[in-house]
Structure formats: C-alpha cells, structure tokens
Amino acid sequence: MREHRLGDIIDDFCVKCKRVMNHAIVSLLGAEPAKVRCRTCYGDHDYRREQPPPPKVDPRKQALFNEVLAKVDPAAEAVVSAEPTPVAAPEKKPRRKAAK
Ligand SMILES: [Zn+2]
Incomplete structure (x- = not known):
C-alpha cells in the first residue's frame, strides 16, 4: 500500500474543474488524504477518491x-x-x- 504524505500529488475529482485533476494533499487523516488542493484551480476540498458528486x-x-x-x-x-x-x-x- 502506497503511503500518502502532505504535498503528494494525487488524482482526484475537482468539483470546480468538473473532472479528475492533479491534486496536492493538504491534510491527512491517518494514512488517507483528508483534504486536497486542485493544482489547476487551487481550490481546496475534501478528498473524494476520484468520485464525482x-x-x-x-x-x-x-x-x-x-x-x-x-x-x-x-x-x-x-x-x-x-x-x-x-x-x-x-x-x-x-x-x-x-x-x-
Ligand atoms: Zn480544480
């Protein structure tokens, strides 16, 4: 299992870009990303495991x-x-x- 660290770039669904984009991890909950920041629009949101709303x-x-x-x-x-x-x-x- 891959370990996540703050600042890691991961894929996630951005609600502003309305697509899966590169995100930087800004908050961790245990080993899981809790909050991520879109590298494109710089919007913070909860990590949603690449799932669109x-x-x-x-x-x-x-x-x-x-x-x-x-x-x-x-x-x-x-x-x-x-x-x-x-x-x-x-x-x-x-x-x-x-x-x-
Ligand atoms: Zn975005």
Missing part, C-alpha cells in the same frame, strides 16, 4: 425524463415518481412586451 437533479429535466421514460416503459414511471420532486427553482421566463 451526484448530479443535481433539475426538476424540469427530471419531469422531461419521466415523460420519456413513461413512453418507453410505463411501469418504470411509478418507481421514478415515488420520490416527490419539489419545484423550487424559479423559472426565468422571457419577458414579452405587450404589443399594441
């Missing part, structure tokens, strides 16, 4: 996805819509000027 679900995209899924397999809809998706994101609608 779960994607944020866009309610509108989710609705569209459910719609498509329902057409493909009607039985699958019940499973997906089991979790209530609160519509919290304010929608930006293009302003229409009243034509007179």
Whole structure:
C-alpha cells in the first residue's frame, strides 16, 4: 500500500474543474488524504477518491425524463415518481412586451 504524505500529488475529482485533476494533499487523516488542493484551480476540498458528486437533479429535466421514460416503459414511471420532486427553482421566463 502506497503511503500518502502532505504535498503528494494525487488524482482526484475537482468539483470546480468538473473532472479528475492533479491534486496536492493538504491534510491527512491517518494514512488517507483528508483534504486536497486542485493544482489547476487551487481550490481546496475534501478528498473524494476520484468520485464525482451526484448530479443535481433539475426538476424540469427530471419531469422531461419521466415523460420519456413513461413512453418507453410505463411501469418504470411509478418507481421514478415515488420520490416527490419539489419545484423550487424559479423559472426565468422571457419577458414579452405587450404589443399594441
Ligand atoms: Zn480544480
């Protein structure tokens, strides 16, 4: 097993660069890296073992996805819509000027 030391360069997923980048270890927890710093954007974050964070679900995209899924397999809809998706994101609608 490879030993990690402060300042070591390791691969990890950077949430700012949205990809696996070189990171320097800035904090250790036992033998495991606890915090790393991206060598590209210099952002510090917890070491995430090269795992990207779960994607944020866009309610509108989710609705569209459910719609498509329902057409493909009607039985699958019940499973997906089991979790209530609160519509919290304010929608930006293009302003229409009243034509007179
Ligand atoms: Zn980065």
